Amino acid sequence: xxxxxxxxxxxxxxxxxxxxxxxxxxxxxxxxxxxxxxxxxxxxxxxxxxxxxxxxxxxxxxxxxxxxxxxxxxxxxxxxxxxxxxxxxxxxxxxxxxxxxxxxxxxxxxxxxxxxxxxxxxxxxxxxxxxxxxxxxxxxxxxxxxxxxxxxxxxxxxxxxxxxxxxxxxxxxxxxxxxxxxxxxxxxxxxxxxxxxxxxxxxxxxxxxxxxxxxxxxxxxxxxxxxxxxxxxxxxxxxxxxxxxxxxxxxxxxxxxxxxxxxxxxxxxxxxxxxxxxxxxxxxxxxxxxxxxxxxxxxxxxxxxxxxxxxxxxxxxxxxxxxxxxxxxxxxxxxxxxxxxxxxxxxxxxxxxxxxxxxxxxxxxxxxxxxxxxxxxxxxxxxxxxxxxxxxxxxxxxxxxxxxxxxxxxxxxxxxxxxxxxxxxxxxxxxxxxxxxxxxxxxxxxxxxxxxxxxxxxxxxxxxxxxxxxxxxxxxxxxxxxxxxxxxxxxxxxxxxxxxxxxxxxxxxxxxxxxxxxxxxxxxxxxxxxxxxxxx
Amino acid sequence: xxxxxxxxxxxxxxxxxxxxxxxxxxxxxxxxxxxxxxxxxxxxxxxxxxxxxxxxxxxxxxxxxxxxxxxxxxxxxxxxxxxxxxxxxxxxxxxxxxxxxxxxxxxxxxxxxxxxxxxxxxxxxxxxxxxxxxxxxxxxxxxxxxxxxxxxxxxxxxxxxxxxxxxxxxxxxxxxxxxxxxxxxxxxxxxxxxxxxxxxxxxxxxxxxxxxxxxxxxxxxxxxxxxxxxxxxxxxxxxxxxxxxxxxxxxxxxxxxxxxxxxxxxxxxxxxxxxxxxxxxxxxxxxxxxxxxxxxxxxxxxxxxx
Numbered sequence: 070x071x072x073x074x075x076x077x078x079x080x081x082x083x084x085x086x087x088x089x090x091x092x093x094x095x096x097x098x099x100x101x102x103x104x105x106x107x108x109x110x111x112x113x114x115x116x117x118x119x120x121x122x123x124x125x126x127x128x129x130x131x132x133x134x135x136x137x138x139x140x141x142x143x144x145x146x147x148x149x150x151x152x153x154x155x156x157x158x159x160x161x162x163x164x165x166x167x168x169x170x171x172x173x174x175x176x177x178x179x180x181x182x183x184x185x186x187x188x189x190x191x192x193x194x195x196x197x198x199x200x201x202x203x204x205x206x207x208x209x210x211x212x213x214x215x216x217x218x219x220x221x222x223x224x225x226x227x228x229x230x231x232x233x234x235x236x237x238x239x240x241x242x243x244x245x246x247x248x249x250x251x252x253x254x255x256x257x258x259x260x261x262x263x264x265x266x267x268x269x270x271x272x273x274x275x276x277x278x279x280x281x282x283x284x285x286x287x288x289x290x291x292x293x294x295x296x297x298x299x300x301x302x303x304x305x306x307x308x309x310x311x312x313x314x315x316x317x318x319x320x321x322x323x324x325x326x327x328x329x330x331x332x333x334x335x336x337x338x339x340x341x342x343x344x345x346x347x348x349x350x351x352x353x354x355x356x357x358x359x360x361x362x363x364x365x366x367x368x369x370x371x372x373x374x375x376x377x378x379x380x381x382x383x384x385x386x387x388x389x390x391x392x393x394x395x396x397x398x399x400x401x402x403x404x405x406x407x408x409x410x411x412x413x414x415x416x417x418x419x420x421x422x423x424x425x426x427x428x429x430x431x432x433x434x435x436x437x438x439x440x441x442x443x444x445x446x447x448x449x450x451x452x453x454x455x456x457x458x459x460x461x462x463x464x465x466x467x468x469x470x471x472x473x474x475x476x477x478x479x480x481x482x483x484x485x486x487x488x489x490x491x492x493x494x495x496x497x498x499x500x501x502x503x504x505x506x507x508x509x510x511x512x513x514x515x516x517x518x519x520x521x522x523x524x525x526x527x528x529x530x531x532x533x534x535x536x537x538x539x540x541x542x543x544x545x546x547x548x549x550x551x552x553x554x555x556x557x558x559x560x561x562x563x564x565x566x567x568x569x570x571x572x573x574x575x576x577x578x579x580x581x582x583x584x585x586x587x588x589x590x591x592x593x594x595x596x597x598x599x600x601x602x603x604x605x
Numbered sequence: 606x607x608x609x610x611x612x613x614x615x616x617x618x619x620x621x622x623x624x625x626x627x628x629x630x631x632x633x634x635x636x637x638x639x640x641x642x643x644x645x646x647x648x649x650x651x652x653x654x655x656x657x658x659x660x661x662x663x664x665x666x667x668x669x670x671x672x673x674x675x676x677x678x679x680x681x682x683x684x685x686x687x688x689x690x691x692x693x694x695x696x697x698x699x700x701x702x703x704x705x706x707x708x709x710x711x712x713x714x715x716x717x718x719x720x721x722x723x724x725x726x727x728x729x730x731x732x733x734x735x736x737x738x739x740x741x742x743x744x745x746x747x748x749x750x751x752x753x754x755x756x757x758x759x760x761x762x763x764x765x766x767x768x769x770x771x772x773x774x775x776x777x778x779x780x781x782x783x784x785x786x787x788x789x790x791x792x793x794x795x796x797x798x799x800x801x802x803x804x805x806x807x808x809x810x811x812x813x814x815x816x817x818x819x820x821x822x823x824x825x826x827x828x829x830x831x832x833x834x835x836x837x838x839x840x841x842x843x844x845x846x847x848x849x850x851x852x853x854x855x856x857x858x859x860x861x862x863x864x865x866x867x868x869x870x871x872x873x874x875x876x877x878x879x880x881x882x883x884x885x886x887x888x889x890x891x892x893x894x895x896x897x898x899x900x901x902x903x904x905x906x907x908x909x910x911x
Binding site for chain 1: 619635636637638640641643645646647653654656657685686687688689694697698701740752753756757760761764767768769771835837856857858860861862863866867870873874875886
């Protein structure tokens, strides 16, 4: 055994015995002759190039076309994808992935470590201008930040093809959750030869080569995207659905009509206004599952009085989250008192003290705090509440504004802005209090908590606490960071009320009763290859 | 006539240039960039993207880049749909809208003019009230109401037609979009035709024709119809452009893949080149069809000469 190997304590995580993905049809279930799945796909994806993608519509489609190092099961656990297993050194800075020999592209070429090197490198290459380049900075892949900033050559990225089937990633600092990030589309491989041959046109159906269970046959913008089985997929034998069609439908009402008419088997979402009726009319087809995300109100801590913790706490305490989730959203959302949702993997946020109080107690405390901050009936607080154009945001804003008015005598002006204008307004701190939401990118608490660190690009309220920053910074190198995460929650929410968490998101879909194998997980990593159509 | 057509074409060039210039600078003055998203991009990533699309240069430079491309027939890359150029997107979606539009236009014209004439000839009768009641219904029932109603009736209750999709324009996929698209135009055309026909039928030359003992059908088709159609014709030019450039509602509800969705999404996504592409398309079509209407005016009414 050589010295390097001796010096490096290798922890081998072998998943050979774990259940692999692909459809598992229960005994006795008869399959339909026609195995074709039609899914509502949300809005039209902006691209199908994994390294250029952003947004859920592209992400859900990419899971059928491509496969990364690891996939996720129904609970959000990592299961082998192109990688059979991985080794990691003792301090979590070097991950070595062992790729399966039988992984192939849809044109029959083998999927090699070089394809991953190419994909990871193009992700940070300024020439590609990937909107998710920052995703490679989170695990601190060697030189990723410098390359993105144009200070280093892309070839210096800490990735290496040890041989055709061994891919190695080196990190600048230990990141124990790195493997959890590999099921994200930004880390999917792309076929180097094909991309280099066709350039930006490589994603056109006539050119595209993919390594997932499906390949693209047709893409008509705003009409449909059609995939068929990739016969070269390593686990094609266990795939049942032959054809997947994604329909880009932005309106949940239009999508509902097409579901009811039998054209769609699995919707992208469902219209909130119809939720109760749908639950009554088709209870077996309404599927609500927890999602890795939190809906919250953001305080602009750069200006008075929102830089006063008493004001922030008063406003947060006075929100009756049970009323919001039961009567305003009313589609299975859970009240949120911490910033991290309960569904996150390997971490259960501790219940903050204010969550244990009754709403009456919270209201009384809120009144006292606001008075302490100098706002009374003779000197009432008034501010504007910013939200982007959306009926649900509007309803929530109206409900919360009336809670604030009733409990605290606060006068709120609702300010509705169209999406891009709203983003600009928030980015430049031209707001008092604003609606916000955050959906995690990987199933680990830091995907949420990092957002409240001083330098995070989406910390639009500009909350800043050095203790919080240190807790999150230290957590990155810890094998068991849960303790730090709980302390961070305590600092940011219980102590500082940096933001007012309101509810934990849910994924709401209509699923035909004859569709088997639909296994939603908190990150909504759902794969058509796991599904099957039951005879009906 | 040839001089007139040449003049109209020459007039169209500065008109289009003004339209392009105003739209370009208006679009660029809207807050937010094509690449602002919920996940704020690190400054260096945003800088890379802006450089790729020349957004890091002064707007005036971007304007000249755009004009340069336009002169070569290039409408630019889509800022939103990164895998497509605007030429590709318009080439894919405009024929769909045009097909729905042409069918809708023909239906609207035939049914609208027919209903208008019947209502005018049977003025204040039950037939008039029924036809005009139907026409009013077409106006008060906007297509965002009509589209889901169509799906409910034809697809959910009766399974007669597919609830959406285009499928290369196969007729079952065409029926509901045409109904949703044409109804309000039927109503408008019927109202204009009725009003104009009533006015014409009360004019002196019709009275003279009647006094001469000409049969009713001859009075209607040989004497009344041509002058009565002039106001309808004025409406048809811009209506045709509106109808063939699609409808957001029809595209959203029936998932046809037409150009209608690009209008709204282009603006909301700050897809500058998409907004410019559809603006130029609509502008050019408007100029073209206004010219066609002017020519038809001259054909129908010999008093008008250019």
